[in-house]
Amino acid sequence: MLEIKELHKGFSGEEILKGITATFEQGKTNMIIGASGSGKSVFLKCMLGLFTPDQGEIIYDGERLNEMDEDRQKELRMEMGMLFQHSALFDSMTVEENVMFPLRMFTKMRKKERLEVANDILEKVDLTGLNQKMPSEISGGQQKRVALARAVVNRPKFLFCDEPNSGLDPKTATIIDNLIQKVTHESNITTVIISHDMNSVLEIGETIIFLKDGKIVWNGNNKKIFKTDNEAVTDFVYSSELFRKVRIAQNEGIAT
Incomplete structure (x- = not known):
């Protein structure tokens, strides 16, 4: 399990991550979604140890990243x-x-x-x-x-995936999604996936956090994301033509 507590990170006086608290569960595909500029990449690099947070904690299986000595950090990288x-x-x-x-x-x-x-x-x-x-x-x-x-x-104990379906056609993307979920379940890995692909969210979003302006504004799973009334989430979900049609169909179904 990977725990994040009150994580802050900024550059040149601009705060990018503004107090993120989250738990990524072992044996599940945990997704981080949000529009460009929401802080997803900075968040990922903090978890990987590439950026040092200004404040907050990153905890791997009960061990705080900032308290690990250099040898233990090297061992941790081998577990990723x-x-x-x-x-x-x-x-x-x-x-x-x-x-x-x-x-x-x-x-x-x-x-x-x-x-x-x-x-x-x-x-x-x-x-x-x-x-x-x-x-x-x-x-x-x-x-x-x-x-x-x-x-x-x-x-590895921890698997990080950065936009794994980038540049792939929908059929191939689904294959990759299913393979990621398969190895996650079979090996009981804590998997964290950065994505903007709603098809992936629907396929394998077992836990989901939605970032906006460096904050978590919604969390849930792929069964709940269509039911939320959070405006930031609905704008993101229905930004594509396909999902706008889904929303129209849902609304028509309610109307009839």
């Missing part, structure tokens, strides 16, 4: 997996080598063991047989699955 917005695969490495990279860096496994673990993960994300392909030889959706395999190959 990161799925980047644009996959961030190494172009000069094969699929297999990309997936094995964290094992080579952070474990003492022999190559045979690393191959066994990598093949097992590749099978779980439906990429069996693509071991020797280069990133440039596979599709964007396959690249994202390789990136997910690399993020979880070290069996």
